[in-house]
Amino acid sequence: MKLNKILKNAFLVVLACFVLSACATKKVSTGQMQGDVYTGTDTVEYLASGVPDRVFFATNESVLTTASRETLRKQAAWLRKNSDITVVLEGHADERGTREYNLALGERRANAAKDYLMTYGISSDRISVLSYGKERPVDSGSNPLAWSKNRRSVTVKAN
Amino acid sequence: MKKFFISILVIFLLPTKSFGLIEVDITRGNLNPLPVAVSPLSIDENSRKSFEKILKKKNIEIEISTIVENNLRTSGLFNPLDKDAFLQAPDIANLKPRFEDWNLIKAQALITGKVNYFDDKLRVEFRLWDVLAGKEMMALAFTTVPNNWRRVGHIISDKVYERLTGEKGYFDTRIIYVSEEGPKTKRIKKLAIMDQDGANNKFLTLGNELVLTPRFNPTSQMVTYLSYFRNLPRVYLLDIETGMQEVVGDFPGMTFAPRFSPDGKKIIMSFAKDGNSDIYTMDLENRIVEKITDHPSIDTSPSYSPNGKLISFNSDRSGYQQIYVMKNDGTNVKRISFGKGIYGTPVWSPRGDLIAFTKLHKGKFYIGVMRTDGTGERLLTENFYQEAPSWSPNGRVLIFYRETKTDEKGEGFSAKLWSIDLTGYNERMVKTPTDGSDPSWSSLLSD
Numbered sequence: 001m002k003l004n005k006i007l008k009n010a011f012l013v014v015l016a017c018f019v020l021s022a023c024a025t026k027k028v029s030t031g032q033m034q035g036d037v038y039t040g041t042d043t044v045e046y047l048a049s050g051v052p053d054r055v056f057f058a059t060n061e062s063v064l065t066t067a068s069r070e071t072l073r074k075q076a077a078w079l080r081k082n083s084d085i086t087v088v089l090e091g092h093a094d095e096r097g098t099r100e101y102n103l104a105l106g107e108r109r110a111n112a113a114k115d116y117l118m119t120y121g122i123s124s125d126r127i128s129v130l131s132y133g134k135e136r137p138v139d140s141g142s143n144p145l146a147w148s149k150n151r152r153s154v155t156v157k158a159n
Numbered sequence: 160m161k162k163f164f165i166s167i168l169v170i171f172l173l174p175t176k177s178f179g180l181i182e183v184d185i186t187r188g189n190l191n192p193l194p195v196a197v198s199p200l201s202i203d204e205n206s207r208k209s210f211e212k213i214l215k216k217k218n219i220e221i222e223i224s225t226i227v228e229n230n231l232r233t234s235g236l237f238n239p240l241d242k243d244a245f246l247q248a249p250d251i252a253n254l255k256p257r258f259e260d261w262n263l264i265k266a267q268a269l270i271t272g273k274v275n276y277f278d279d280k281l282r283v284e285f286r287l288w289d290v291l292a293g294k295e296m297m298a299l300a301f302t303t304v305p306n307n308w309r310r311v312g313h314i315i316s317d318k319v320y321e322r323l324t325g326e327k328g329y330f331d332t333r334i335i336y337v338s339e340e341g342p343k344t345k346r347i348k349k350l351a352i353m354d355q356d357g358a359n360n361k362f363l364t365l366g367n368e369l370v371l372t373p374r375f376n377p378t379s380q381m382v383t384y385l386s387y388f389r390n391l392p393r394v395y396l397l398d399i400e401t402g403m404q405e406v407v408g409d410f411p412g413m414t415f416a417p418r419f420s421p422d423g424k425k426i427i428m429s430f431a432k433d434g435n436s437d438i439y440t441m442d443l444e445n446r447i448v449e450k451i452t453d454h455p456s457i458d459t460s461p462s463y464s465p466n467g468k469l470i471s472f473n474s475d476r477s478g479y480q481q482i483y484v485m486k487n488d489g490t491n492v493k494r495i496s497f498g499k500g501i502y503g504t505p506v507w508s509p510r511g512d513l514i515a516f517t518k519l520h521k522g523k524f525y526i527g528v529m530r531t532d533g534t535g536e537r538l539l540t541e542n543f544y545q546e547a548p549s550w551s552p553n554g555r556v557l558i559f560y561r562e563t564k565t566d567e568k569g570e571g572f573s574a575k576l577w578s579i580d581l582t583g584y585n586e587r588m589v590k591t592p593t594d595g596s597d598p599s600w601s602s603l604l605s606d
Binding site for chain 2: 062104111137
């Protein structure tokens with residue numbers, strides 16, 4: 001019962017965030033970025049209907065944005081419903097940083113996502129973390145939009 | 160691989176005398192490279208036929224002298240003269256050069272020599288002459304297995320470089336690096352090794368798993384690197400002679416950014432756990448692991464000073480990546496980079512006087528050097544993307560990698576190895592069969 005309530009509240013927060021972020025997005029001229037965080041959906045895949053698989057980060061940052069937290073709450077809800085599923089959080093950086101630092105940054109980003117999933121009740125046993133640094137970009141471009149798509153943590157089904 | 164390690168016998172024909180003759184100022188760059196004539200080695204007909212049979216090389220005497228010529232040219236300190244202008248035949252020049260002839264073509268130094276096949280071995284003698292003073296500066300002979308012929312060219316180059324500059328050379332060395340192929344989003348990476356001049360390129364892994372940041376042990380033929388074998392990024396140790404590999408330590412998470420200590424007995428690296436990366440060492444003899452830094456920031460890219468007493472690394476504890484120096488036990492941490500921009504990949508010069516680094520400022524990447532207290536910052540080269548400098552064993556040249564931009568059509572990306580000397584004037588692309596990154600320079604093989 002309690003869980004249900006939390007979920008309901010979470011849903012309302014999610015909804016509010018969505019409305020707010022949608023408004024905010026409109027104000028940014030690029031349309032696909034807010035600040036330098038990617039807000040588009042070009043590269044996003046879905047773990048289940050309505051459950052995006054990835055969150056995006058600002059340059060050099062591992063702080064979760066409002067939109068990222070919303071995505072992760074959806075992932076947490078999906079993981080609670082599918083309790084046999086384990087996941088790997090793959091952390092990535094853009095190409096504009098030294099290789100070794102970016103490996104550490106990718107690890108830090110994936111762990112930020114992991115910590116958030118854990119606060120929403122997902123056991124750490126079900127989550128492993130893998131950093132690729134800048135080794136596996138999704139967009140091979142050398143421009144701010146491509147870099148924003150590449151600064152990400154992707155939740156991948158492991159079983 | 161075996162034949163590579165057969166040692167070369169050095170015979171001194173004459174004691175090396177110092178006359179106070181020609182000297183090359185290594186700190187001055189290529190503004191005035193020394194004109195040098197590298198005469199082809201002389202050879203007798205029987206030896207030529209034997210080498211042609213064994214090595215499948217028609218003119219080994221020219222091949223070896225060409226190696227010397229190319230090495231001296233790429234150093235930026237020497238200007239090897241056109242062979243077509245040489246007036247004296249190689250055999251006679253080696254006995255007694257007619258200095259007027261060499262003076263006429265403006266050669267200041269002359270290298271002559273002889274190669275022959277004797278007792279299943281390749282024997283080379285060579286002499287370095289000061290043309291203006293009309294004197295012999297050095298004479299040496301080597302005997303080795305014929306397969307080592309390229310190394311003979313490199314060793315001659317090192318001896319000439321050392322005699323004329325007063326500093327050890329860096330030609331009889333190898334580079335380990337990461338070979339790259341395929342699209343940027345699915346890059347295939349393999350460990351590869353080659354001679355310093357790009358010859359004898361060999362792949363050491365097949366490309367089945369991602370490999371990064373190989374580094375030589377300064378004292379042996381061991382390499383440490385990062386492999387994603389079974390999707391578990393860990394630091395590995397590889398013996399390039401036997402091909403044996405092993406994981407370094409038993410860490411419950413990603414280990415990366417490995418380097419050897421100067422005595423080759425320890426590996427220093429980062430270990431990432433719960434979003435935090437700290438620096439650790441592992442003693443390769445007793446396997447004892449020590450935690451060196453303990454800070455909630457990212458601490459990585461550690462590199463020892465040549466005496467092993469200090470460690471440089473980069474950390475974002477100030478908010479952005481900056482360079483720090485600490486004692487080898489992790490105490491006395493001091494930030495040394497204070498210029499504009501962010502700083503990473505500090506690498507201590509083998510001479511101990513400088514730290515090379517990568518810097519990002521206003522969207523451009525620089526390779527530079529600073530003194531070990533952070534003063535005297537000097538940027539050597541600016542580009543769209545470049546990083547990861549590695550020192551030549553004499554501390555005079557840096558090798559690093561550079562990436563080009565992907566254009567609007569999604570084309571134009573490349574990763575190449577480049578070298579630059581400390582003066583910043585002599586910048587060259589190092590040719591590799593595929594794209595390349597993460598180069599690491601070996602110690603002198605014949606030292």
